[in-house]
Amino acid sequence: MNIEFDWRVGDQNDNQETLAQLKRRRRPPRPWWFWLLLVGIVAAATAGGVLYVKDRARQAEEQIVFQIQSTIDLEARAYERQDVGLFLEQQDKSDLQWYELQSRRMDTDCLEKEDADSAQDHVCQPVPVLPAQVQDVDLRGDVAWVEVIEGDPALRRARFYRQTDQGWKHTSPQKSFWGVAVELNYGGLIFRYHRRDEPYVDSMVEAAVQTFDEVCTELGCALEALPQFDFAVHNAPGAPIQKKDSVYQLDSPWLAGLPLDETQAAPYQDQIEYAIAYDLASLSLASLAGRQGSTELVDALAHEYAVWKSQDAVDEAPILKRLVAKHGKEVLPEVLLSLEHIRTLNVVLVQWLLISPTDHPVDYFQTLLDIEQEALYAGRKETFLLLQDPVEPGWIAQQQALYTQVRAKGELPLPAVKVQSVEVSGDLARVTLEPHSPDELSPGWTDETAFFRRRQGDWKRSSSASQVKAIRTANADVRSAATAHIEGF
Numbered sequence: 001m002n003i004e005f006d007w008r009v010g011d012q013n014d015n016q017e018t019l020a021q022l023k024r025r026r027r028p029p030r031p032w033w034f035w036l037l038l039v040g041i042v043a044a045a046t047a048g049g050v051l052y053v054k055d056r057a058r059q060a061e062e063q064i065v066f067q068i069q070s071t072i073d074l075e076a077r078a079y080e081r082q083d084v085g086l087f088l089e090q091q092d093k094s095d096l097q098w099y100e101l102q103s104r105r106m107d108t109d110c111l112e113k114e115d116a117d118s119a120q121d122h123v124c125q126p127v128p129v130l131p132a133q134v135q136d137v138d139l140r141g142d143v144a145w146v147e148v149i150e151g152d153p154a155l156r157r158a159r160f161y162r163q164t165d166q167g168w169k170h171t172s173p174q175k176s177f178w179g180v181a182v183e184l185n186y187g188g189l190i191f192r193y194h195r196r197d198e199p200y201v202d203s204m205v206e207a208a209v210q211t212f213d214e215v216c217t218e219l220g221c222a223l224e225a226l227p228q229f230d231f232a233v234h235n236a237p238g239a240p241i242q243k244k245d246s247v248y249q250l251d252s253p254w255l256a257g258l259p260l261d262e263t264q265a266a267p268y269q270d271q272i273e274y275a276i277a278y279d280l281a282s283l284s285l286a287s288l289a290g291r292q293g294s295t296e297l298v299d300a301l302a303h304e305y306a307v308w309k310s311q312d313a314v315d316e317a318p319i320l321k322r323l324v325a326k327h328g329k330e331v332l333p334e335v336l337l338s339l340e341h342i343r344t345l346n347v348v349l350v351q352w353l354l355i356s357p358t359d360h361p362v363d364y365f366q367t368l369l370d371i372e373q374e375a376l377y378a379g380r381k382e383t384f385l386l387l388q389d390p391v392e393p394g395w396i397a398q399q400q401a402l403y404t405q406v407r408a409k410g411e412l413p414l415p416a417v418k419v420q421s422v423e424v425s426g427d428l429a430r431v432t433l434e435p436h437s438p439d440e441l442s443p444g445w446t447d448e449t450a451f452f453r454r455r456q457g458d459w460k461r462s463s464s465a466s467q468v469k470a471i472r473t474a475n476a477d478v479r480s481a482a483t484a485h486i487e488g489f
Contacts, residue, residue, distance in 0.1 A: 061137065068146060068161050068168045069134050075170060079129035082106065087129070092162045092171035102170070105129060132159070144168065145177050155257030173255065178233045186212070189276070190228040193252070197231055200253040204269045211273040211309055212280070218333040219284040227279045229272060241271055248275055273310035281305045281336070288340040297345055300382040305336060307380075318374035318383055319345070322367070323352050344457040345386065357429070357459060361422040365431045368459060369417050369450060376406045389453055389462040398463070417450075427454040 071090050078087035084106050091102045105127055132150035139145075142163045149156055162171040178194035186209050193201045208229075215221075228247045233255070242249045250256070250268050282302040304317035314321045314329070323335055335352060342348055349367065350356045357364045368387060375384035381403060388399050406412060418434040429452040453462040 064139070064144065064168070065134050065137055068137065068144060071161060071168050071170065072132050072134065072148070072159075075129050076131040079106070090170055092164070092169040094162070094164070095172050098170075098172035101172075132157070140174070140176070143171065143174060145174065149260070151257065154260050156254075156260060157257050158254040173233055173252075175233055178252065178254075188226040190226075191231075192229070193231040194233060197253050200258060201231065204272055207269055208272050208276055211276050215277050215280045215309060219281055219336060221280065221284070227275055229275075241268070241275075243275075246279070248272075270310050274306045277309035278302055278306035285336060285339050288337065295343065296382070296386050297343070297348075298339060300380070300386045301336060301339070303380060303382045305332065308332065316378040316380065318371040318378065318380060319348070322371075326353060346458050357424065361424060361429075362419050365422050365429065365450075365452065365459070366417075366419040368452070368461075369419065369431070369433075372461065373412055373417065376403060377412055379407060387461050389455060389460040391455065392462060395461075395463045399461070428452070429454075429459060 075087060075090045078084075078090070084103075087106055088099070088103060091099050093099055130150045132148035134146055134148055135156070136147040137144050144161045144163070146159045146161055147156060148159055158173070158177065160171050160174050160177070161168040178196045180195045182193055182195060182198065184191045184193075184205060186205070189209065189212055191201065191205055191208075226246065230247060230249050231252045232249050233252045250271070253268075256268060282299065285298045285302055301319065304320045307313050307316050308320060308329075314324050320332060320335070323331060331352075335348070338351075342351070346357070349364065353367070355363045355367060372384060372387050375381070375387075384403055385396070385399070389395055420432045420434050422432075423430045431450040431452065433448045433450065435448050449464070451462050451464055452459045454460075
């Protein structure tokens with residue numbers, strides 16, 4: 001574009017004279033490299049700004065991760081040292097329910113209370129606080145959703161931390177993390193979970209439904225009070241499975257822990273299958289027992305059957321594994337259905353294992369003692385208590401304490417026992433065991449004699465004091481009868 005200006009003056013006759021002239025000439029076009037350079041400068045400035053912002057964001061995120069990791073480390077260290085004050089300093093005091101729940105995790109007596117009083121389960125959290133490594137942080141306002149790896153074997157878990165004036169504090173699980181609630185109903189078998197847990201719950205549901213169908217096929221289905229499973233999103237990590245009526249409450253998989261290897265079983269899968277198998281079996285077997293309903297024998301065998309169905313772990317079913325060894329797995333449904341007519345373990349052993357206390361006393365009592373020890377080691381409490389004399393409160397309390405001790409230490413009080421001889425007198429039996437060297441015995445175990453007493457058709461372990469008392473009573477009855485006979489003359 002050319003721009004020209006003329007500056008002129010004139011008189012009354014319109015005579016004009018040009019005083020000055022300004023002319024702007026067209027500038028030559030800029031070279032191509034100028035524009036490329038300009039674009040490069042603008043791009044570099046923009047990129048520099050973006051990188052600066054990103055670097056500041058990265059530094060801020062690294063600082064947050066560092067602060068949260070420090071809180072996690074302090075929690076684990078305080079728990080290890082049982083420093084209650086330091087541990088609670090890392091908790092979110094504004095969340096009173098969470099703060100109270102976390103304070104229970106420092107109760108070191110919880111494990112001992114758990115078996116002594118099952119009512120303590122809902123107020124006691126014997127869950128260790130493990131060291132953990134932050135993997136990912138998702139900020140949501142003043143709360144961070146944190147994915148960590150912890151434990152051995154290593155598991156992925158979700159934790160939540162709130163930013164306070166005193167730094168980042170461990171706070172309760174945030175329901176918004178899990179999303180929309182979902183309910184799945186399969187023929188009365190109900191699962192309740194949330195959308196974030198769906199990928200992990202799906203595999204559990206598939207296995208649970210298969211167990212449900214198998215048990216119904218083998219034992220029949222008692223459709224009343226079928227189990228329901230709620231995956232809770234508000235518990236402390238590692239809370240035990242709890243059951244109220246027919247509803248099981250479990251942790252969300254993100255709280256229970258997700259295996260790093262996706263080929264590994266989802267959390268709680270075995271427990272869910274166990275619960276389904278046990279509930280269905282106990283209902284079916286109790287209905288078979290008729291008026292008598294569920295008995296100790298029915299309950300023990302239902303638990304053993306559940307172990308077999310959920311884990312295929314026959315070795316952890318002390319009674320049923322002997323039946324499998326003799327007749328094969330195919331016989332188990334038949335054995336359980338025969339409880340419609342069988343009321344005692346004695347009949348099960350006589351009918352299915354072909355051993356009796358009269359014809360094969362050594363084999364019979366050896367079997368009872370082996371079942372007792374295996375039940376202790378496998379954690380089959382129902383089977384273990386089935387073999388104890390229920391009429392002796394002191395003996396039952398002693399054996400329950402023994403069970404708790406063995407489960408806590410993971411070792412049996414005696415090496416494998418071997419019966420030498422059996423003396424049976426009426427409803428009493430004295431079983432002599434092969435001696436053990438002192439270094440093989442646990443503290444407090446020196447007696448190499450086991451006592452049994454027959455109660456309602458079954459032989460039950462009893463204390464030596466009970467035997468002495470029974471013998472004295474029998475002798476007293478004999479003397480009284482003899483005295484009455486003499487006086488009659």
